[in-house]
Amino acid sequence: MTPVSLYGSSLSPAAQRRAFEGGDVPVAVYGLGKMGLPLAMVYAETTGNVVGVDVDQGVVDTLNAGECHVTGEPGLPEAVAEQVTRGAFRATVDASDAAATVHVVIVPTLVTDDHRTDLSILESACRALGANVTAGDLVVVECTVPPGTARDLVRPLVAEVSGLDEAAFGVAVCPERTLSGRALSDVRGGHPKIVGGVDAESTRVARLVYESLTTNDVIPVADATTAECVKLFEGLYRDVNIALANELATLTDELGIDVVETIDAANSQPFCDIHTPGPGVGGHCIPYYPYFVMDRVERDTPLLRTARQVNDSMPRFTAEKVEDELAAVGKHVADATVLVLGLTYRPGVAEIRATPAKPLVERLAELGARVLVCDPVLDDTSDFAGERVDVDDLLTTDPDAVVVVTPHAEFDAIDWDAFEDVVVVDGRGSVGETRHPVYRIGGGRRVGSVERTAATDGGDANTVAGGDR
Numbered sequence: 001m002t003p004v005s006l007y008g009s010s011l012s013p014a015a016q017r018r019a020f021e022g023g024d025v026p027v028a029v030y031g032l033g034k035m036g037l038p039l040a041m042v043y044a045e046t047t048g049n050v051v052g053v054d055v056d057q058g059v060v061d062t063l064n065a066g067e068c069h070v071t072g073e074p075g076l077p078e079a080v081a082e083q084v085t086r087g088a089f090r091a092t093v094d095a096s097d098a099a100a101t102v103h104v105v106i107v108p109t110l111v112t113d114d115h116r117t118d119l120s121i122l123e124s125a126c127r128a129l130g131a132n133v134t135a136g137d138l139v140v141v142e143c144t145v146p147p148g149t150a151r152d153l154v155r156p157l158v159a160e161v162s163g164l165d166e167a168a169f170g171v172a173v174c175p176e177r178t179l180s181g182r183a184l185s186d187v188r189g190g191h192p193k194i195v196g197g198v199d200a201e202s203t204r205v206a207r208l209v210y211e212s213l214t215t216n217d218v219i220p221v222a223d224a225t226t227a228e229c230v231k232l233f234e235g236l237y238r239d240v241n242i243a244l245a246n247e248l249a250t251l252t253d254e255l256g257i258d259v260v261e262t263i264d265a266a267n268s269q270p271f272c273d274i275h276t277p278g279p280g281v282g283g284h285c286i287p288y289y290p291y292f293v294m295d296r297v298e299r300d301t302p303l304l305r306t307a308r309q310v311n312d313s314m315p316r317f318t319a320e321k322v323e324d325e326l327a328a329v330g331k332h333v334a335d336a337t338v339l340v341l342g343l344t345y346r347p348g349v350a351e352i353r354a355t356p357a358k359p360l361v362e363r364l365a366e367l368g369a370r371v372l373v374c375d376p377v378l379d380d381t382s383d384f385a386g387e388r389v390d391v392d393d394l395l396t397t398d399p400d401a402v403v404v405v406t407p408h409a410e411f412d413a414i415d416w417d418a419f420e421d422v423v424v425v426d427g428r429g430s431v432g433e434t435r436h437p438v439y440r441i442g443g444g445r446r447v448g449s450v451e452r453t454a455a456t457d458g459g460d461a462n463t464v465a466g467g468d469r
């Protein structure tokens, strides 16, 4: 089979699509992690001709054995087994063994501790794929990158490594808009796919490719930088919105209202979509994307900066609530045992990057508490300054306070009344009926099943609804 190149092709669009879907357009996917592997599987089920490139030999060996190293993704193990068995996908650590005419890169793009962009992994992957790029190829950037990266970094670097003129190949930004935990279905069509090229031909080819891949719409935008910013703006909106919810949550006691209930009621009309407050904002995306923009522009961005400060202040606010709730029953945090439930950044996802649980545990330890930590999806909790407790042993810990940071499903079975003499700080509105005092971040304190703000103020008991939006 002579590989077909799509960029600048003289074939009809229909013939190009047939070539792509018929496997005559070999695809290479660089980065076979939480996002890259589901993506590679959708490319493989569509074209039958995909090679995955990863620097981790263990990942490569696992995949070539038809097994899946990514956990918590429904359907992914089955897809890996099927695509490897039918010969539609293979993995390698050796990029020189990844001949293709469509080269997709979806590797980590990072932010340093001092909030500077770190694209070193992307550069490394582009050097590797660049050696394989020939005239007529398309490079697809699926990873989230700062504005201008495809134009100013990827294209010139691939041209340098390949020896080609920049106009000889295409580069398109087609950002991954996927949620961990439903990656395969998201890639297949969970959201419209944004595509934007460094030139019109790159956009055209990317549109043709993704119209084969996704069951959803493909939205071509003006250029690559626009596509990069679509992805970033989604995340910036979320960070700022959550910061609004969090700032309002810190006013719960002064206003004497249940802020979560208030937000839910305000969101009952279509022009309002305030998100849900909690103990902080974690993950490898939302806390970092603002820095991709702030590090890239000269102009000050006070709103982005402040939103980060507000969200990063929530672990300390949550620790203050633990202190307050203990004081309300005559205890001091320095003499207390505090059990922290949920360490990952959100339920069911074994990811601790930027998790609010980490600064919260550190703050509680600073205040002198004996801190116990429990997370059913983490095998290793050594990153946290607390003593590990397994879910089955929770009731043996006899804590003075319990803080729910991340409400894993395993915590639903907790019999809260089986704890003796405990106060509860509920980060995400996941604690059900209990005789113990419960302070919900953004909801206020309730004693027993009655909400403080309504019942104790003479109104009707209200329900504290809400969960992450």
Ligand SMILES: NC(=O)c1ccc[n+]([C@@H]2O[C@H](COP(=O)([O-])OP(=O)(O)OC[C@H]3O[C@@H](n4cnc5c(N)ncnc54)[C@H](O)[C@@H]3O)[C@@H](O)[C@H]2O)c1
Pocket: 030, 031, 032, 033, 034, 035, 036, 053, 054, 055, 056, 059, 106, 107, 108, 109, 121, 124, 125, 142, 143, 144, 145, 176, 177, 178, 179, 180, 284, 285
């Ligand atoms: N995880 C998410 O929820 C999510 C959602 C949307 C977008 N994204 C973006 O997708 C990109 C990848 O994220 P992820 O969550 O899949 O990361 P990940 O850490 O789960 O996987 C990254 C993979 O890339 C491999 N890798 C590292 N260097 C490499 C190189 N030079 N060449 C080839 N492979 C290399 C690693 O071994 C690993 O297997 C990031 O830019 C991220 O911003 C992530």
Ligand SMILES: CC(=O)N[C@@H]1[C@@H](OP(=O)(O)OP(=O)(O)OC[C@H]2O[C@@H](n3ccc(=O)[nH]c3=O)[C@H](O)[C@@H]2O)O[C@H](CO)[C@@H](O)[C@@H]1O
Pocket: 144, 176, 177, 178, 179, 180, 234, 235, 238, 242, 275, 276, 277, 278, 279, 280, 281, 282, 283, 284, 285, 286, 345, 346, 467, 468, 469
């Ligand atoms: C724009 C958008 O939606 N993008 C999603 C996001 O996915 P994510 O895995 O980063 O998870 P989020 O749900 O964003 O949560 C992040 C943190 O914010 C907390 N949170 C959330 C909602 C809320 O109302 N109040 C909160 O406090 C939550 O607990 C957690 O700690 O980024 C991915 C990569 O770009 C995307 O692909 C994916 O589509």
